[in-house]
Amino acid sequence: MVLLSFDIEEFDMPFEYNRDISFADQISISRTGTIAILDLLDKHQVKATFFCTVTFAENIPDLIKRITESGHELASHGYYHSDFKTEHLLQSKIKLEELSGKEITxxxxxxxxxxxxKEIEKAGxxxxxxxNPTYLPGRYNNFHISRTFFTKQNxxxxxxxxxxxxxxPLFWLSFHNLPLSIYKALARWTYRKDHYLNVYFHPWEFTDLNDFERFGFPAYVRxxxxxxxxxxxxxxIHWLKSKNYPFGTFQQFIKTINH
Structure with a gap:
């Protein structure tokens, strides 16, 4: 199964590159990208999972409704994108359920x-x-963690x-920077080995990020x-469908591995 997912959030990434961006622009840019994603998914009639912050969800009620009514899954990406406290795990779950009318799992x-x-389990x-079970300089070294799904703390x-x-890694930066033929080859290799593919992206990638003065992003991000x-x-997506790889949400995937 192909698990396409999108981390939809307030677009605060310019702060990492010493640029200021208004909250209104953070929401507007991510909103535009989320619409582009939903249009693409509609075109291909495939389902995906949207990991959403509460901050973003509160500002896009119409898109939350579109996500859930289109049969996509809504999941939690925390309360805020750049601030985390343990209590946000439960608070974001409760608030997203309230905003969407759907169970957040x-x-x-x-x-x-x-x-x-343990805190993930306690939050339900x-x-x-x-x-991301790989090594990214300055981010993480997860070579010791299983490449494929496993259970920990229930x-x-x-x-x-x-x-x-x-x-x-087959994450968003690889998708932008590798020739698409190479990325496809890696995706096919991984799918054949694991029988599923879990790749994630962000809405702001679907908007023009080339204004260096405004965003400060290096070439590999732009x-x-x-x-x-x-x-x-x-x-x-067209290529994945041509391979007859089924698409699904994380909730649908979990049902298949539990049988």
Whole structure:
């Protein structure tokens, strides 16, 4: 099963590059990207999972409704994107359930940072997908963690997909910077080995990030954003469907592995 997921959040990433951005612009940019994603998913008639912060959800009630009514899964990405307290695990679950009318069973920590599985269980989540089981300089070294799903503290852990053997990450930056043919080859290798693919993206990738003065992003972040990203994702989904790989939400995936 292909697990396409999108971390939809207030677009605060420019702060990491010493740029200021208003809250209104943070919401507006992520909103535009989320609409582009939903349009693509509608076009291909595939389902995905949206990991959403409460801050963003409160500002896009119409899109939360569209996500759930389209059959996509809503999951928690925390209360805020750049502030975390343990109590936010339960608070975000409760608030997202209130805003969506749907049960929230999954969690992904902002920036794939570590999170205590005991606290995830206590907050009532079924699964956690906050692990990128590879090495990223300055971020994390997770070579010691299983590449594929496993259970810890009664919570199903579903790491982001990395290739077999060398653990090359198939996350959003790889998708932007590798030739699409190479990315497809890695995705096919991983799918054949693991029988599923867990890849994640963000709404702001589907907007134009080339204004260096405004955002401060290096070339590897800006590459293939905006319309180029829409076209790239369109081709990728079309290719996955041509391989007859089924798409599904995390909740649907968990049902298949529990049988």
């Amino acid at each position: 999954g969690y992904r920590m902002a920036r794939m940072m570590p999170v205590d599985e 989540y079924t699964y956690n997908t906050s692990i 919570v199903l852990q579903i790491p982001a997909s990395v290739s077999p053997v060398v653990r090359f 590459k293939n954003t905006g319309n180029q990203m829409v076209e790239r994702m369109d081709k990728f």
